[in-house]
Amino acid sequence: MIELRGLTKRYGEKLAVDDLTFTVRPGVVTGFLGPNGAGKSTTMRMLLGLDSPTAGDVRIDGKHYDHLQEPLNHIGALLEAKSVHGGRSAYNHLLCLAQSNGIPDRRVDEVLEMVGLSAVARKRPKGFSLGMGQRLGIAGALLGDPQVLMFDEPVNGLDPEGIHWIRTLMLHLAREGRTIFVSSHLMSEMALTAEHLVVIGQGKLMADTSMAQFIRENSRTYVRVRSPEAERMREVFLAEGYQPVQGEDGALEIETVENGQAAARIGELAAREGLVLHELSTQRASLEEAFMRLTAETVEYHAHAENGAAPASPVPGANVPPGEGPAGPGHTPGVGPAPGAGPAPGTGWGEGWDDPQKGKGR
Numbered sequence: 001m002i003e004l005r006g007l008t009k010r011y012g013e014k015l016a017v018d019d020l021t022f023t024v025r026p027g028v029v030t031g032f033l034g035p036n037g038a039g040k041s042t043t044m045r046m047l048l049g050l051d052s053p054t055a056g057d058v059r060i061d062g063k064h065y066d067h068l069q070e071p072l073n074h075i076g077a078l079l080e081a082k083s084v085h086g087g088r089s090a091y092n093h094l095l096c097l098a099q100s101n102g103i104p105d106r107r108v109d110e111v112l113e114m115v116g117l118s119a120v121a122r123k124r125p126k127g128f129s130l131g132m133g134q135r136l137g138i139a140g141a142l143l144g145d146p147q148v149l150m151f152d153e154p155v156n157g158l159d160p161e162g163i164h165w166i167r168t169l170m171l172h173l174a175r176e177g178r179t180i181f182v183s184s185h186l187m188s189e190m191a192l193t194a195e196h197l198v199v200i201g202q203g204k205l206m207a208d209t210s211m212a213q214f215i216r217e218n219s220r221t222y223v224r225v226r227s228p229e230a231e232r233m234r235e236v237f238l239a240e241g242y243q244p245v246q247g248e249d250g251a252l253e254i255e256t257v258e259n260g261q262a263a264a265r266i267g268e269l270a271a272r273e274g275l276v277l278h279e280l281s282t283q284r285a286s287l288e289e290a291f292m293r294l295t296a297e298t299v300e301y302h303a304h305a306e307n308g309a310a311p312a313s314p315v316p317g318a319n320v321p322p323g324e325g326p327a328g329p330g331h332t333p334g335v336g337p338a339p340g341a342g343p344a345p346g347t348g349w350g351e352g353w354d355d356p357q358k359g360k361g362r
């Protein structure tokens with residue numbers, strides 16, 4: 001369990017983490033979500049004693065990091081996967097870590113097997129792909145078989161296979177009763193992985209809730225309706241007490257509670273009024289949209305749409321089909337992944353690797 005109480009970090013004028021109080025519980029994957037610069041990494045660094053709080057405190061299983069004996073046996077962390085000694089083989093990197101933390105040597109082979117890197121154990125991480133680097137970082141986190149694991153943006157830059165692997169590994173570790181705390185700035189990623197959500201914006205706590213509740217509270221459901229007689233359509237709806245808002249392509253959007261009846265009522269109203277409709281559809285705003293709405297005021301640097309970047313304000317029309325979201329495809333609670341099951345023979349991580357150290361031993 002991880003407990004934060006009034007955790008605060010100030011860098012000069014900048015309040016990076018602002019009075020955070022929440023608990024990360026075992027048995028579920030907890031997503032730590034916030035836009036870039038929200039304070040996620042700073043929070044995680046304080047958790048590991050790499051930065052000291054300006055106020056408040058954070059405990060791992062009731063203790064400050066500095067008071068943990070053999071910390072790797074209590075908490076494993078993936079902060080920067082590439083921060084390994086480039087000159088050592090992957091095996092030696094882990095061996096050094098193990099020996100300096102009182103962890104038996106045999107555990108090195110075990111974790112290499114778990115992350116699917118056994119085949120490249122003697123190669124130097126300097127030339128590892130991003131995915132291999134992440135796997136090595138995770139091997140280091142798993143070395144002490146800790147009950148608490150923390151991953152900072154673990155899927156950044158990974159290919160779909162790597163993302164899937166990390167996702168199933170985290171769920172598997174949570175099912176073993178561990179505390180899994182994983183940061184991301186992508187709601188869509190969290191929706192597929194996390195069962196509990198902690199959302200921060202400009203260092204402040206914005207939500208601490210189950211994913212299901214977050215969806216219930218933040219999803220906007222609306223009926224989208226489009227007619228060649230746009231003006232008359234608006235008048236018909238207004239006269240009936242609806243509050244349509246202008247959507248894209250001349251469509252109107254009518255907010256509704258999600259009972260499946262609204263589109264039917266609106267369709268019947270249009271028929272009664274002899275109104276031609278070109279579109280009548282129930283839409284659910286995506287979780288990404290809900291997240292952006294929640295944190296819109298706190299985003300430090302807004303991207304400019306003209307640069308091809310996503311707008312920082314909500315974008316109606318991005319849909320999650322009913323039944324998708326966290327309980328949809330890709331989210332398989334209770335289904336045991338096989339973290340040890342590396343890629344199939346012939347498709348191994350690091351296959352085709354040209355090892356300058358070949359034959360030099362570990």
Ligand SMILES: Nc1ncnc2c1ncn2[C@@H]1O[C@H](COP(=O)(O)OP(=O)(O)OP(=O)(O)O)[C@@H](O)[C@H]1O
Pocket residue numbers: 011014015016034035036037038039040041042043185
């Ligand atoms: N050492 C530091 N000195 C000064 N300011 C810092 C320092 N570290 C972080 N900050 C600032 O604190 C804020 C929070 O940064 P942090 O890296 O924790 O955010 P984050 O949520 O992890 O963002 P990202 O998703 O971009 O990694 C940012 O405004 C950042 O510029």
